[in-house]
Each structure stands twice: as C-alpha cells, then as structure tokens.
Amino acid sequence: xxxxxxxxxxxxxxKGAPVELKCNYSYSGSPxxxxxxxxxxxxxxxxxxxxxxxxxxxxxxxxxxGETSFHLKKPFAQEEDSAMYYCALVYxxxxxxxxxxxxxxxxx
Amino acid sequence: xxGVTQSPTHLIKTRGQQVTLRCSSQSGHNTVSWYQQALGQxxxxxxxxxxxxxxxxxxxxxxFSGLQFPNYxxxxxxxxxxxxxxxxxxxxxxxxxxxxxxxFFGPGTRLTVL
Numbered sequence: 001x002x003x004x005x006x007x008x009x010x011x012x013x014x015k016g017a018p019v020e021l022k023c024n025y026s027y028s029g030s031p032x033x034x035x036x037x038x039x040x041x042x043x044x045x046x047x048x049x050x051x052x053x054x055x056x057x058x059x060x061x062x063x064x065x066g067e068t069s070f071h072l073k074k075p076f077a078q079e080e081d082s083a084m085y086y087c088a089l090v091y092x093x094x095x096x097x098x099x100x101x102x103x104x105x106x107x108x
Numbered sequence: 109x110x111g112v113t114q115s116p117t118h119l120i121k122t123r124g125q126q127v128t129l130r131c132s133s134q135s136g137h138n139t140v141s142w143y144q145q146a147l148g149q150x151x152x153x154x155x156x157x158x159x160x161x162x163x164x165x166x167x168x169x170x171x172f173s174g175l176q177f178p179n180y181x182x183x184x185x186x187x188x189x190x191x192x193x194x195x196x197x198x199x200x201x202x203x204x205x206x207x208x209x210x211x212f213f214g215p216g217t218r219l220t221v222l
Binding site for chain 2: 004006009034035043044045049086088092094095096097098099100101
C-alpha cells in the first residue's frame with residue numbers, strides 16, 4: 001500500500017533562512033511525486049513534480065529512492081512562502097495520495 | 109479557459125440526510141477526482157471518473173457515489189450522512205494522457221453535518 005509521511009505539522013523559519021520540508025513515501029511501484037501548495041484563501045495548486053526536475057519559486061525537490069524521500073528545499077525563505085505544503089504520490093495511474101501537510105511560517 | 113468550480117461553497121446537513129455536491133471541470137479536461145479533506149489532514153482520495161466511468165476508488169463506503177456527465181461536470185453524492193463526513197470536499201480535474209497528469213483543484217465545498 002502507498003503511504004506519504006510529512007513528519008512536521010508546522011515549520012517556522014526566519015526570512016532568508018534555508019527551508020527543508022520533509023516528505024517520505026512508501027510505494028511498491030515506481031514512484032511519481034508532487035508538491036502541492038495552498039496559500040491563504042487560495043486553492044490547492046501544483047508547486048513542482050519530480051520528473052520535471054525544475055525549480056519553481058526557488059524551490060527544488062530531489063527524489064531519493066534509497067531513502068524513499070522527496071524533501072522540498074529552498075535556500076532563502078521569503079515571507080510569501082508562508083503556506084500549507086502537501087507532498088503527494090501518484091499511484092494506479094493518476095490517483096493521488098496526499099500527506100497530511102506541513103504549515104510553513106516564514107517570520108520577518 | 110475557465111478553472112474548476114464547485115457548488116455550493118458551504119452546506120449544513122443533519123445526520124442521516126443525503127447531499128449532492130457539484131463540480132465543473134476545467135475546459136478540455138476529461139477526468140475528475142474527488143477528495144475529502146478533514147480538518148488538519150491532507151486530501152483523501154474518494155474516487156475518480158474518466159469519460160463518465162468510475163476509474164478507481166479509495167477507501168470510502170458505498171454511500172459515497174458519483175457521476176460524471178458528458179460535458180465532464182461531476183457530482184458527489186453522500187447518503188446517510190454521519191458526523192464524521194464533516195469536511196472540505198475537493199474536486200480536481202485533469203486531462204488523462206498518460207503518466208504525470210497534473211490535477212487542477214477547485215475551491216472546495218465545506219460540508220458540516222450536525
């Protein structure tokens with residue numbers, strides 16, 4: 001069975017500090033992983049996906065199959081990064097399994 | 109191009125009643141997925157419809173049912189409501205072409221069961 005774990009419910013950092021949001025997964029197949037973000041009073045939206053290997057808003061995430069992790073990183077946090085972040089695993093062809101989310105709070 | 113819309117925004121029902129939630133997919137999308145998001149949790153997959161047929165179901169009882177229409181709009185029906193059904197219900201649409209299909213989410217319907 002698939003599982004996504006985001007161990008931190010809340011992560012608080014100061015502006016300019018590095019950020020790492022943790023995501024670990026369990027899946028017997030070949031994993032496809034996403035990060036979704038929800039800003040205050042906005043809908044859930046895609047931040048990035050592992051296969052594109054792109055950087056969005058300064059965020060990157062590398063799939064580590066050995067450690068079964070897909071941590072989200074940003075070298076210098078900005079106040080506008082404050083939001084809920086969800087790690088999601090795709091299974092059985094386009095079904096999404098979401099983690100419980102991490103609230104990122106970037107303090108001025 | 110319009111985004112995913114959901115109606116109603118909020119809904120209050122009592123235990124035992126039935127509810128229908130509606131979703132209008134993003135233009136050009138042929139797949140819709142429904143999720144339940146309880147307070148403090150991530151979205152949980154309920155089921156998915158592709159070209160009007162159910163295309164997968166999560167761990168939800170049969171009293172959760174759905175429909176997808178020829179115009180790809182969709183409904184989520186919940187019978188015999190229970191207090192634990194109180195949650196935000198999200199729909200997400202996508203165009204299924206293969207792997208890695210980005211899902212576009214609606215704003216959700218907040219259901220409260222008293």
